[in-house]
Amino acid sequence: MAESTLWWIVTGVLVALELATGTFYLLMLSLGAAASALAAHAGLSLMAQMVIGAVVALVAVGGCYQWRKRRPGDPSPRAERSVNLDVGETVQIERWNPDGTAVVRYRGAPWTAMHRPGQIPHSGPHRVVELVGSRLVVEPV
Known part of the structure; x- marks a missing residue:
């Protein structure tokens, strides 16, 4: 052969x-x-x-x-709207805590929100971009 x-x-x-x-x-x-x-x-x-x-x-x-x-990694399934219906919703943040979290009223209950890494936290409307455990990861609108 x-x-x-x-x-x-x-x-x-x-x-x-x-x-x-x-x-x-x-x-x-x-x-x-x-x-x-x-x-x-x-x-x-x-x-x-x-x-x-x-x-x-x-x-x-x-x-x-x-x-x-x-190449950037694939987005987390937690950040997909088809997996998590909270992604894309808007929340109002009144003030940020020193540890980088905020308590927001969302769907009739208090939730802990944290800003996306690299973002400077400020009050106002924010969009939910991901859900990590029971915490909302948000970015300014």
């Missing part, structure tokens, strides 16, 4: 494993195996095929890692 055929089989196995597990990094490794298969088609030695495959896989995994690191 030709070396290129073996590399294509390895590529197919890695793609199948990626489909079964959802690990995107296996897809990057399969790119390295495909590069090795192309190197085998070009008639390069086995050592050159392995080096080319390793370099392509390393660059692909590194690029994927950097891209995912820069």
Whole structure:
């Protein structure tokens, strides 16, 4: 069996494993195996095929890692309006406590509100952006 055929089989196995597990990094490794298969088609030695495959896989995994690191994370399910109907509602905050919380009347009961990190707390209308436990995370409207 030709070396290129073996590399294509390895590529197919890695793609199948990626489909079964959802690990995107296996897809990057399969790119390295495909590069090795192309190197085998070009008639390069086995050592050159392995080096080319390793370099392509390393660059692909590194690029994927950097891209995912820069990408903002998915929003918390607690901040989704479809999961929590309180998200998007407006509350009136009269004053903030020294610990960064406020007590607000919401749905006929007292709730503890806290401002979103990075926001400067001030009184007035605020929008609920997330629910953490029994606390409303709010930001100014």
